[in-house]
Amino acid sequence: MTDDRRFGAVAAITGVRHPICVARSVMGKTDHLILGGRHAVRFARLCGMKYHDPRTLEKQRAWRRKRKTLRSAYFKKLADVAELYGTVGVVALDSAGRLCVGTSTGGIALRLPGRIGDTPVPGAGSYACRHGAVSATGHGEEILRLLLSFRAVSLMARHAAPVAGTKAQAYATEHGCKCGLLGIDRRGRIMCVNNTKSMSWCYVKDGSLRTFKQKSD
Ligand code: ASP
Numbered sequence: 001m002t003d004d005r006r007f008g009a010v011a012a013i014t015g016v017r018h019p020i021c022v023a024r025s026v027m028g029k030t031d032h033l034i035l036g037g038r039h040a041v042r043f044a045r046l047c048g049m050k051y052h053d054p055r056t057l058e059k060q061r062a063w064r065r066k067r068k069t070l071r072s073a074y075f076k077k078l079a080d081v082a083e084l085y086g087t088v089g090v091v092a093l094d095s096a097g098r099l100c101v102g103t104s105t106g107g108i109a110l111r112l113p114g115r116i117g118d119t120p121v122p123g124a125g126s127y128a129c130r131h132g133a134v135s136a137t138g139h140g141e142e143i144l145r146l147l148l149s150f151r152a153v154s155l156m157a158r159h160a161a162p163v164a165g166t167k168a169q170a171y172a173t174e175h176g177c178k179c180g181l182l183g184i185d186r187r188g189r190i191m192c193v194n195n196t197k198s199m200s201w202c203y204v205k206d207g208s209l210r211t212f213k214q215k216s217d
Contacts, residue, residue, distance in 0.1 A: 001100065001101050001102075001122060001126050001127060001128045001133070002098065002099070002100040002128055003098055003099040003100065003128045003129055003130050003133065004098075005128075005129070006027055007027060007033050007122050008023045008024055008025070008026035008027025008028070008030075008033065008034075009023045009026060009033060009034045009035075009119070009120035009121070009122070010022045010023050010026060010034070010035050010036065010040040010043075010044075010120060011034060011035075011036040011037075011040070011116045011119075011120040012036045012037045012040070012114060012115075012116055013035075013036070013037070013040040013041055013044070014041060015041055015044075015051050015052060015053065016041065016044045016049050016051075016052055017049070017050075017052035017054070018049075018104075019104055020102055020103075020104040021047075021049065022035075022040060022043065022044040022047065022049060023102075023104075023120070024102075025043070025044075025047045026040075026043070029047070030043075033122065034120050034121075036116070036120075054106070062109075063109060063110075066109050066110060067110060086105065086106050086109070087103060087104065087105035087106075087119065087125075087137035087138075088103070088104050088105070089101070089102070089103045089104075089126070089135025089136070089137055089182045090102045090103075090135065090182075091128075091133040091134065091135055091182055091183055091184045092133070092184070093133075093184050093186070093188050097186065099128050099129075099130070099132060099133040099184065099186065100128055100133055101126045101127065101128045101133040101134060101135050101149075102126065102135070103119050103125045103126045103135040103136070103137075104119070105117065105119045105125075105137070107119075107140070108139070108140060117140025117141070117143075117144070118136060118140035118141075118143035118144045118148075119140065121144060122150075123147040123149055123150035124136065124140075124143050124144045124147055124148065124149060124150075125140070125143065125149060126149050127149035127150045127152075127153045128153065129153055130186060131153055131154070131156040131157045131185065131186060132152075132153050132156035132161060132164070132183055132184060132185040132186060132191075133153065133183060133184055134148075134149040134152040134153050134156075134168075134181055134182065134183035134191065135149065135181070135182045135183070136148050136149045136152075136179055136180070136181050136182075137179060137180045137181075137182075137196075137199070138172075138177065138178050138179025138180055138194075138196055139177060139178045139179060142172075142175065142176065142177035142178070142179070143172075143177060143179055145175075145177075146171070146172060146175055146177055148168065148171075148172060148177065148179060148181065149181070151168055151171065152164055152165065152168035152181050152183055152191065153183070155167050155168055156183070156185045156186075156191075160185060160187070160189045161183050161184060161185040161189040161190055161191035162189060162190070162191060164183070164185070164191060165181055165183060165191035165192065165193040166193060168181055168191075168193070169181065169193040169194070169195055172195060173195050177195075178195060178196050179194065179195065179196065180192075180193065180194030180195075180196055180199040181193050181194070182201060188205070190203055192212070192214065194214060197215070198213055198214060198215050199213075199214050200212065200213045200214075201214065
């Protein structure tokens with residue numbers, strides 16, 4: 001999503017290597033915002049993206065291991081199992097002052113087939129406007145309920161990114177939402193907060209890269 005409200009997403013897509021590239025094509029080549037399921041896959045093929053099977057042996061082993069350790073019914077324990085999350089988010093501010101955000105996920109492990117999380121939904125997994133851009137990771141159902149990215153970006157209308165992040169995280173915690181937020185405001189100030197066990201992040205400014213692994217506050 002860009003700060004002029006251009007948006008593209010795909011949901012419930014399989015068999016492509018970089019779903020975010022398909023999402024970019026939805027934004028650039030169609031009049032729609034979100035494509036889902038087999039039609040999203042078809043669209044990807046039309047855009048020239050070849051079949052890719054993302055199931056590595058390592059991932060299959062991890063999936064089996066996680067399935068054994070989850071004793072309770074589907075999703076009841078999910079909020080407590082940080083390792084089940086796996087999302088990459090990016091926010092950027094360019095030299096012309098334009099902001100944008102992208103978020104890509106394999107979804108929470110052990111979800112039901114057909115489940116759509118927060119990531120492809122504007123305002124939930126990603127949001128950008130002239131005040132800032134935010135990408136969310138964590139328990140998608142709760143992020144959706146709170147429209148967390150939208151909330152965090154809206155807070156940037158009045159607060160610098162770090163303060164907006166603290167407020168958004170407090171709101172998420174108060175509502176039992178396990179998540180992490182990555183953001184940037186129009187002056188280039190950075191938001192990175194999480195109440196999950198940990199979150200890795202990095203930023204590049206003036207050509208130099210800094211990396212962090214942040215425990216929850
Ligand atoms: N938010 C993603 C989802 O619920 C998971 C993640 O952030 O790793 O599908």
